[in-house]
Amino acid sequence: MFFVCLLSLSGAKASSNIGVNFGQLGNNLPSPYRSIELLTTMNVGRVKLYDSNPEILRLLSSSNIQVSIMIQNHEIAGIAANQSIADEWVRNNVLSHYPETKIRYLLVGNEVLSYNSEQGRQMWHDLVPAMRSIKRSLKALNIHNIKIGTPLAMDVLQSSFPPSSGTFRSDIIDTVIGPMLKFLDKTKSFFFIDAYPYFPWSQDPENISLDFALFRGTSTIRDPGSGLTYTNLLDQMLDSLIFAMSKLGYSNIQLAIAETGWPNSGDVEEPGANIFNAATYNRNLINRMTTEPPLGTPARPRVSIPTFVFSLFNENQKNGPGTERHWGLLHPDGTPIYEIDLTGKKPLTDFASLPAPKNNVPYKGKVWCVATKDADEMELSAALNYACNQGNVSCDALAPGRECYAPVSVADHASYVFSSYWAKFRNEGGTCHFNGLAQKTTKNPSKFFSPVLFVSLYHSTRFIMIIWFFGCRSWFLQVPRCEYLKIKEMKIRSSKQEFFC
Structure with a gap:
């Protein structure tokens, strides 16, 4: 256990550059006040919200934690279309808390380019105009230290392996990505990416080494296009974005990892989702991202990458497969799922051993x-x-x-x-x-369905039709009326219940 005491919120110092995503899709989560206490105790350096919750922002004003807030997807269209709506949003959600709350990032939408419906495609075209509108609002208020960005998923790439082949999707490269990179370059902001090595590994565990995904690979992979050598899957994913941006003439835009992590549990057919792997991935990630001087990636060595681990809690109201509800560092009651040190100072060998995982091999049976x-x-x-x-x-x-x-x-x-x-x-x-x-x-x-007898009596015949149901199978039997009285007293037994005809 790493919660020894709760630090006072006032004057507390965050000693880590590692951030944590603070999602709230659960009906059993601690109060905002308790959650901020936990963040402070964990030495979280940054916290990323999926909205601009005023209570949470007010509570964070008593800490030294840097904050990332978010404009939700449904708000993008209005902000893109009307500067006054952007101005009002900034007044209500930024100026009301700034500078007491250390808001440092303002993210417009969440994985917007992953939505492919007609409404989603309209959101694509509104995204960069909304980012520009928010930037104008901040500038008008003389706020210059809040970076504007938008977190995207790895599906923005049409090609990602080997990393040197990294290329953005053809349906967004000219209309969205090009203008976005121009904006990020001009404002010296970050390209925010949600990068999860778990997903490519779990989809192809035969060809991708689990150790390579968990930062503990002993073998290396050489990119034939660039000649660069890779020791882990996350570096490959990040460099594919760097190469994709470079091909459009933007080789200097910094990366920030908006989300990354490993699930601590999941459904039976989701291999590798367990506490051992989650602890291994996040401990190695933190150790890597807090190393001084920064390690960077093979394509961009010695460059720091702001990183937000997903997520603070297991959130039981998230939709999707079981892994969606099991990315947390903490249980909903605030206790750790596994020991973690967000400062990166604790040697990896000093962590207590965890039970060996049992589901690293894909399940082959029926579900x-x-x-x-x-x-x-x-x-x-x-x-x-x-x-x-x-x-x-x-x-x-x-x-x-x-x-x-x-x-x-x-x-x-x-x-x-x-x-x-x-x-x-x-x-x-x-x-x-x-x-x-x-x-x-x-x-x-x-x-395991209990067998039940349904008896239909046909007065026009000398027979009784007995229909025997077992699960979703049935058998039919015609019984002479004289035998029915005997059957009527028969006791039917099953493993779960007892029934009488």
Whole structure:
């Protein structure tokens, strides 16, 4: 444990250049005051917010932590179209707290160029005009030490390997990237990038070494185009951006890592998401980024790179696969998930050993999406209805008398629908989450459904039709009426419940 005491917020000194992303997508997170106490105790040098929360900004005024605030995506269009809206935003969200709160970065939007809908494409074209409007607003107020930028994902690149082949996407290179680089160069700001080695490694673990992704590789990779040698995956990712910018004539724009990290847990088919790897990645990252003089990258050695680790807490209300809710350094109660030293001063060998990971190899078996055990039935019912109305998800099998009607419970019906929805939409970005009502399992849920007898009596015949349901399978049996009385007393047993005919 690295929380020995809580420092007083007033006069506290941040001793690290490492920043932390402070997301708030959780319903069990500490109060803003407690969160700022934790940031201060952890010696966080910078904190990045995903909005301009006035309470958090007010509390940060008592610290020496440098702050990055964000204009949210839905605000970009108005700011781009109207200078007075930009002026008002800056007055309300910057001037109200500056300079007591050490706002040093103002980010316009979040991964804007990753949205490819019609509305998203309009946001692309509004992005740089909005950045210019905000810069004019700050200049009018004589504020010159706040850098304007926008965090982008690695998908802005059309080519990234080898790094020397780095090239921006053709659909944004002229209309967005070119004007943006011109703005960043003129204002001496940073190209903010969200860079996660976990994703390329987890998508291709056979060809990318896990050690290479975790900064502990013993082998090197040589870029045939540049002749540069690489010892880790993050350097490769960053240099691909440097080469892409250089090809457009901007070889001197500094990089800043807006987000990076490693998930401490995830779904069963998300390999390598565990505490051991998360601790290894972040400890090595911090050690590397706090080294003096700076290490830089092979393409740009000895250049400091401002870095924000993602994230402060595990956030249980984030959508997407399980890893999305497990990037935190801390549990929601404020206790550390693993020991970390953001100053980079603690030798890596001094950290206590962690249990060896068990999921570094991709899972090869089947996975089902089922309702969580403690899910609220009203919420489950609403989620079930939502899924039934999406595309080709058919819920006809759940109708009374149909093959998946039994067992008759909202949870079991929801599990059937969740699995059906996920199977149909997972390749299109559909997830097994449903606002926390669903989870993945490697156990076939149909094997655990309790068998139920449905007996239909046909008065016009001498037979009774018995329909036996087991999970989503059924068997039919005609029984003479005289035998029905015997069957009626039969006790049906299952591993979960007992039923009587």
